[in-house]
Amino acid sequence: AQSVTQPDIHITVSEGASLELRCNYxxxxxxxxxxxxxxxxxxxxxxxxxxxxxxLVQGIKGFxxxxxxxQSSFNLRKPSVHWSDAAEYFCAVGSxxxxxxxxxxxxxxxxxxTP
Amino acid sequence: xxxxxxxxxxxxxxxxKDVELRCDPISGHTALYWxxxxxxxxxxxxxxxxxxxxxxxxxxxxxxxxxxRTGGSVSTLTIQRTQQEDSAVYLCASSLALSGxxxxxxxxxxxxxxx
Numbered sequence: 001a002q003s004v005t006q007p008d009i010h011i012t013v014s015e016g017a018s019l020e021l022r023c024n025y026x027x028x029x030x031x032x033x034x035x036x037x038x039x040x041x042x043x044x045x046x047x048x049x050x051x052x053x054x055x056l057v058q059g060i061k062g063f064x065x066x067x068x069x070x071q072s073s074f075n076l077r078k079p080s081v082h083w084s085d086a087a088e089y090f091c092a093v094g095s096x097x098x099x100x101x102x103x104x105x106x107x108x109x110x111x112x113x114t115p
Numbered sequence: 116x117x118x119x120x121x122x123x124x125x126x127x128x129x130x131x132k133d134v135e136l137r138c139d140p141i142s143g144h145t146a147l148y149w150x151x152x153x154x155x156x157x158x159x160x161x162x163x164x165x166x167x168x169x170x171x172x173x174x175x176x177x178x179x180x181x182x183x184r185t186g187g188s189v190s191t192l193t194i195q196r197t198q199q200e201d202s203a204v205y206l207c208a209s210s211l212a213l214s215g216x217x218x219x220x221x222x223x224x225x226x227x228x229x230x
Contacts (some may be wrong), residue, residue: 036221043119043206043221090158101148101210101219102171105158 002027004093006106013081014114021076021109023091032094033074034103035065039087047089050074061085086113117141119222121207127228128197136192136225140209147190148210148219149182153203161205164190197229 003026013019025031032051036044048059055067065076074091088110092103120139128134140147149161160174164184175181179197184190194201204226208219 041223043223044208044219045221046218049218092158101146101208102160102163103158103219104160107157 002031002093002095002104004091004104004106006089006091006109008109009107010110010112012112012114015083016080019076019078019081019085019111021089021091021111023074023076023106024072025074025091025093026072027093027095029095033065033067034092034094035059035063035074035076036090036092036105037061037087038090038108044090047076081111081113083113083115086111119207119209119220121205121222121225123225124223125226125228127230129230130199131196133193133195134197134227136194136205136227138190138192138207138209138222140188140190140207141220142188144209144211144220145187146210146212147184148208149190149192150206150208150221151176151203152206152224156203158206161192194227197227199229202227202229 005024007022034049035047037047038044047063048057048065050057050067057065063078067074088108090108091106094103122137147164151159162169162172162182166187167184179195182192204224206221206224208221210219
């Protein structure tokens, strides 16, 4: 069965510092991979996605992620965080053989940004 | 509409009552998804629709949960005889199609509290 692990439940980072959020997946076939962000009281907003091709994916708000098949990872990075990046971040995996919108989500990583 | 609209945004009900949650997807989006977000369980897939049919209902937690979609547009998630463990945020998402490089757009969710 497919699964998604986000090892860090909570991360605190200073404004202007770099950020990396980890995501590991377990999946038998080629996955579709996503990162979503959720601000308090809001729905999920797609940051970026990986379907195929270049393993370094650029997203919105200055985020990027790298797909590493050998490590079954899809880590999210941002070189310099802004206070507005404080939110919860979810990694998700979808199937190429199923409805890809039927996503398996990780438990999320809460990001706190300090001045 | 411009986005996925869900109503009500908040619902408080007594144990044993029935509730209906509504989702109005983006115009022209043929695929519609329901997810549940709760403490301890994270984000769980419930059901998806392609047009008015639901090829996959595997995520519905019990037979107290049902969903329908009419006219290929609005969807209603119904929970009968609500229990306290049904308390959660119910998220709806839509996309242009079930397969391919499509993006899920999520609504802000309906927060259900069962007393």
